[in-house]
Amino acid sequence: MTLLELKNVDVFYGRIQAIRGMSFKVEEGEIVSLIGANGAGKTTTMKTISGLLNPSSGSITFEGQDVTKVKAHIRVVRGISQAPEGRGIFPGMTVMENLDMGAFGRADKSGLEQDLERVFDLFPRLKERQKQFGGTMSGGEQQMLSIGRALMSSPKLLLLDEPSMGLAPQFIRQIFSIITEINKQGTTILLVEQNANQALARAHRAFVLETGEITHSGTGKELLSNPAIKEAYLGVA
Numbered sequence: 565m566t567l568l569e570l571k572n573v574d575v576f577y578g579r580i581q582a583i584r585g586m587s588f589k590v591e592e593g594e595i596v597s598l599i600g601a602n603g604a605g606k607t608t609t610m611k612t613i614s615g616l617l618n619p620s621s622g623s624i625t626f627e628g629q630d631v632t633k634v635k636a637h638i639r640v641v642r643g644i645s646q647a648p649e650g651r652g653i654f655p656g657m658t659v660m661e662n663l664d665m666g667a668f669g670r671a672d673k674s675g676l677e678q679d680l681e682r683v684f685d686l687f688p689r690l691k692e693r694q695k696q697f698g699g700t701m702s703g704g705e706q707q708m709l710s711i712g713r714a715l716m717s718s719p720k721l722l723l724l725d726e727p728s729m730g731l732a733p734q735f736i737r738q739i740f741s742i743i744t745e746i747n748k749q750g751t752t753i754l755l756v757e758q759n760a761n762q763a764l765a766r767a768h769r770a771f772v773l774e775t776g777e778i779t780h781s782g783t784g785k786e787l788l789s790n791p792a793i794k795e796a797y798l799g800v801a
C-alpha cells in the first residue's frame with residue numbers, strides 16, 4: 565500500500581524555487597532514501613511533507629488522503645513525524661521531558677508506555693540519562709534523543725533529515741543499524757542523507773535530488789552501482 569505520495573510539488577522561498585515538479589511515492593514498510601548535494605532541496609522536501617512549508621502547487625497524499633493543506637501538528641497525529649536536521653532537541657529540558665514533548669497530544673497511556681520502552685530498548689543511553697539536560701548530551705546522544713522523540717508520537721512515517729551528520733564513523737554505523745531496526749519493527753522511513761553509501765545500502769528505493777528536481781531513481785542497489793552516481797555522490801570514479 566502507498567503510504568505517502570507527492571505529485572508535481574513546487575516549493576518556493578519568495579521568488580526562489582527550491583523544489584520543481586517533484587513526484588514520488590513511499591510504500592508502506594519501505595526505507596526510501598533521498599540523496600543530493602548541499603542545497604539540492606532535501607530539507608525543503610522533508611519540511612513540505614511534515615507541513616512546515618506549503619507547496620505553491622502539487623499535492624501530498626498520506627494513506628490515500630490529501631494532506632496538502634493539513635497543518636503540521638495534525639500531520640503528527642495522523643502519523644507523520646520528523647527528526648529534523650540539526651536535531652532540534654530542547655536543550656533546557658531533560659531527556660525525559662524531551663521524549664514527553666514527542667508524545668504531545670497522546671492520551672493512550674498503555675501505547676505510550678510501550679513506545680517509551682521501545683525507545684529505551686533502541687537507545688539504552690537515553691534510559692540511563694533520563695534526567696540529564698538535553699543540551700548537555702553529546703552530539704551522538706542528541707541525535708538518539710531526536711529520533712527517540714520522533715518515535716514517541718508512534719509514527720507510521722518517520723522522516724529523518726541527516727541523522728548521521730557530525731557523528732564519528734563508529735557512531736554512524738550504529739545509527740544506520742538502528743534505523744534499519746526501527747524499519748524492521750514496522751515503521752516506514754524516509755531518510756535524507758549526505759552519507760550516500762550507507763543511505764543507499766540501507767534503502768529499498770532511493771532518489772537523487774539535484775537543484776530541486778529528481779534526476780535518478782531506483783532500488784538502493786541500482787543507484788549504488790550506477791557509474792554517474794558513484795562518481796558524483798560516492799566518492800569513486
Ligand SMILES: Nc1ncnc2c1ncn2[C@@H]1O[C@H](COP(=O)(O)OP(=O)(O)OP(=O)(O)O)[C@@H](O)[C@H]1O
Nearest residue numbers: 577580582600601602603604605606607608609758
Ligand atoms: N528559509 C529559506 N529562505 C530562502 N532560501 C532558502 C531557505 N531555506 C532553504 N533555502 C534555499 O533552498 C535551497 C534548498 O535548501 P535545502 O535546505 O532544502 O537544501 P538541502 O538539500 O537540505 O541542503 P543541505 O545538504 O545543505 O542540508 C537552497 O538553495 C537554500 O539556500
Ligand SMILES: [Mg+2]
Nearest residue numbers: 606607608649
Ligand atoms: Mg538539509
